[in-house]
Amino acid sequence: MTIALNKPVAPNLAKLIQYLEQVHDSGWYTNFGPLHQQLTERLERFLGVENLLLVSNGTLAIQVACKVLNVQSALTTPFTFVATTSALLWQGINTAFCDIDNDSYNLCPKHVDQALQLDNSYDAIVATHVYGNPCDVAAIQNVAERYNKKIIYDAAHAFGVKVGDKSVLSFGDASTLSFHATKVFHTVEGGAIVFKHKADFEKAKQLINFGIQMDGSLGEPGINAKLNEYQCAVGLTLLDEIESIIENRANLFQQYRAALENIVELPVWHPLASYNGAYMPVCIRDNAKLLKVINALNVNEIQSRRYFTPSLDVAYSEQKSFGCNNSQKLATSILCLPLHNYISESDIKMLANIIYEELK
Ligand SMILES: Cc1ncc(COP(=O)(O)O)c(C=O)c1O
Structure with a gap:
């Protein structure tokens, strides 16, 4: 499925x-x-x-x-x-x-x-x-x-x-x-x-x-x-349900992070901030490895999205830029994994395992 x-x-x-x-x-x-x-x-x-x-x-x-x-x-x-x-x-x-x-x-x-x-x-x-x-x-x-x-x-x-x-x-x-x-x-x-x-x-x-x-x-x-x-x-x-939705998503987000933190790069969170589990971005700076992961997820019918790409200074190159190297590199390295209210912890374990197998 x-x-x-x-x-x-x-x-x-x-x-x-x-x-x-x-x-x-x-x-x-x-x-x-x-x-x-x-x-x-x-x-x-x-x-x-x-x-x-x-x-x-x-x-x-x-x-x-x-x-x-x-x-x-x-x-x-x-x-x-x-x-x-x-x-x-x-x-x-x-x-x-x-x-x-x-x-x-x-x-x-x-x-x-x-x-x-x-x-x-x-x-x-x-x-x-x-x-x-x-x-x-x-x-x-x-x-x-x-x-x-x-x-x-x-x-x-x-x-x-x-x-x-x-x-x-x-x-x-x-x-x-x-x-x-x-x-x-x-x-x-x-x-x-x-x-x-x-x-x-x-x-x-x-x-x-x-x-x-x-x-x-x-x-x-x-x-x-x-x-x-x-x-x-x-x-x-x-x-009426928002507290449990946020709690559930934040919990799923933490499950992901625990499973992936030694395998991929993750964004460093604001130290004082709470989590809402809106997205699950991972960063894989080696392009060949990133493509391998995307392919393995596709084969397993797991949707993922390269989000955000391209870097918008490239997309709107007629606008002035003060130099956006970090963004340009990240835009080719980022991948968002499935995260929503209906995903399960076992889905996350399975998904993390697929990524682990591709990157080990
Ligand atoms: C960061 C960001 N800004 C703005 C928007 C635009 O919001 P809307 O789709 O409600 O117009 C989105 C929507 O996806 C977004 O992710």
Whole structure:
């Protein structure tokens, strides 16, 4: 039987229907309805944040955050899902790449510092908590303060992650989430932005509703990025189970790490961070060995994905780059293994054994 790379969590159907009946009875399908309100409040409580705005996907979350913070140029990471960069480029933002840290695979604060010494014209730093592993938020904050830059974190992978006792979403001026079906928590399609400042949240709330202001008058032109009530119903249903989903995934992630730590290179985790088991990346720098592993997994009907490749400074080579050797090397060495709520510990043992046999 095929082992899937990812499998969306299925909401409990009976519970989902109860929420859908509420939508049906109220006739309120979208535009900040009662389920939208409930989901917002419950997410804020669960995540330990304020100023959370639901939006229709994680890509628009980045674009709206940039718009609200008036970002016209940004330094960003080349090692992330394409949406982090394409969202900036689609927005017409002058985007330049800085290299990642070789251990954590996240945007490297030292490289950002060096880039800003050479060119201080950028408005913002846009970094991703890759695979749910928090960036060095303290060092990025330090650089941003010294050069007076905004920070936006793409936290699409980092739902529920904490740094010490604080939500990872509480760092920076804004953090964005994706609630795509493949994510740890989902609303089929969807996302959110968590703003540091209430005023930014208020502005964003108008911008995602065409720019219509509270009194009905028109402000700055906006867009439609609202999350509808049907999708909120999925979110509310899944939120009831989210603690056990994260616990299960984090446990599976640790099983993997224990089985693989002496066989392959693994990302070095932020020392104060919790785990959400969003992804299981392994790094095999010898290309022939990497191809052998991929082949053996294929033969055993185990899905894997070279994620992320290519390095985005290569894909968008017309954009400025401050040199991204670490990212380019990693992009040809990384492989994500199956990790989702329905995989078993015995699947993981079997899979680790296949990798061991190929690399010993
Ligand atoms: C790091 C990252 N950023 C942004 C996105 C875009 O989110 P969405 O698919 O909800 O637009 C994703 C989605 O897969 C992602 O992994």
